[in-house]
Amino acid sequence: MKNYQSYLEKSGEIGYTQSATRSLAIVDGLPGIKPKELVVFETGELGQALVLKKELVEVLLFSPKPVRVGTAATRTGEKLTLPVGEALLGQVINPLCQPINGSSSFKMPSASYPTDQAPWGIEKRVKIKRPLETGLAVVDLLLPLGQGQRELAIGDRKTGKTSFAEQVVLGLKGKNTVCIYTLIAKRAAEAKRLAEIFQKASVHNQTVIIAAPAEAGSGLVYLAPFSAITIAEYFRDQGQDTLVIFDDLTTHAKFYREIALLAKRFPGRDSYPADIFFTHARIMERGGNFKTPKGEASITLLPLAETTSGDLTGYIQTNLMSMTDGHLFFDRDLFVTGQRPAINPFLSVTRVGRQTQTPLKREISRELLAFLSLHEKMQSLVHFGAELTEEVRSILAQGERVKLLFQQDEESFVPANLSFYLLALLWKNPWPEKTIAEVEEELAKLVKLYREDEDFRQKVNHLMEKEETLAKLLEKINHG
Ligand code: ATP
Ligand code: MG
16 A cells, blocks of 8 residues: 555545545545545545445545544545455454554565455365364264355354354364454454463464454444455465354444445345345355365355344345355254253254265264254153153153263364264263263263373274264274
8 A cells, every 4th residue: 555645646636525424434526436446535544435426425434533524535546455464363453454452573464465356266166075173063963064164153142153163263273274253343352352262272373363343433344354354365375274253244234234324325125235135245255165276275154143032034144044055053042051052953054064074974964863853852742741651761861962962161172073983872872871970971081082092082083984884883883
């Protein structure tokens, strides 16, 4: 970016601010301006042409500072670009890639990428075939994800969406994946909290946190997801896998609605601007699994969305569902019963993740889902107070044990291979006499053993990779 003076000399157009709100400035006298062109004010503030009218242009401001009436502005002939590079790793930045209370050693990266890039076409994409391990058994067993997949995490307030996203990032430690966490209109303290968590878990040098708190202005909040995907594209071009988290897009939609209403754009459904679908879909389309000159590289997207009272049918929510490859539903009812993570496998979907699984894992996954729905039915029998046969009783007991695997606190990471192994083990019902609490202890012991004992780890991994069917796996499994 050059400065105001040089742009003024280049374009020869000078405009003056007629009126301004916190996120928009109305400027006259820029006859040559094009949509989305960057505007610079004499005070150094940046903005983007949002709506062009006959003699006026509405400029979306990328600055927390208000622009005064009368401030001169000029057009740049350029679209917004961001400085991107390795230097961003470990930083908390604003959506313009400027570090927030960064260290003095920070050097602005020299590569510059446009924020509004067309998604790559089909010829540069490859099939998603590498799994993305989340370390959460309920996801890895039932709703597997692939690298390059776009999976929505959706649920009511305080149902563990953010915790889930954090857990996925922590699970990618040392796996050569850059994680970009976008905080959209969250409190400034949230960025600090996340940075500390990542630092403590030593994943900070593979993460970038983008913080756009509400007080930074609607323009920056609007920009945040675009910045995130732009940074991801830089790393993709270096042949790196990336994961981008948008926390959350329902809030993003609300901010965009506010901007559009202020600009007196025609309000569409629920007062959202007509291009809200386009805006989000264009971000989502930039994710995927790509062929790059430096090898295969994926951009996995994990947008979060909020629902009210578990209603999945909202406008923005259904929009997001239709532009992603599935969703994980965080269920308030499960959350209050103490289930963590509170993901409801029956109301969740994964569209491309299954193709990344081995035939054995796919078989186990299918069996498990069938068993769980049977268990669910049996449970409703209990509610009716019907007399239970021995068979029903054993299904109920088995269900209790299997569900132990789905209960994981925020620090826990169980590798997918181990989850499958433990499930197969439970299938054989090795501890018929033990109580639930005792079975839980046994499982915890095995998780610990896997972490500490190289032989056991190799045995589990070998079984999961070599065996072809569940029947064969069950033959090979012995405990103790
Ligand atoms: P918000 O709507 O405020 O963004 P959210 O859906 O992102 O909420 P979180 O903030 O992630 O939810 O979680 C809500 C609470 O649940 C937090 O106090 C968190 O510590 C707790 N929690 C979430 N997941 C787990 C877990 N796996 N184990 C233990 N506690 C959890
Ligand atoms: Mg949250």
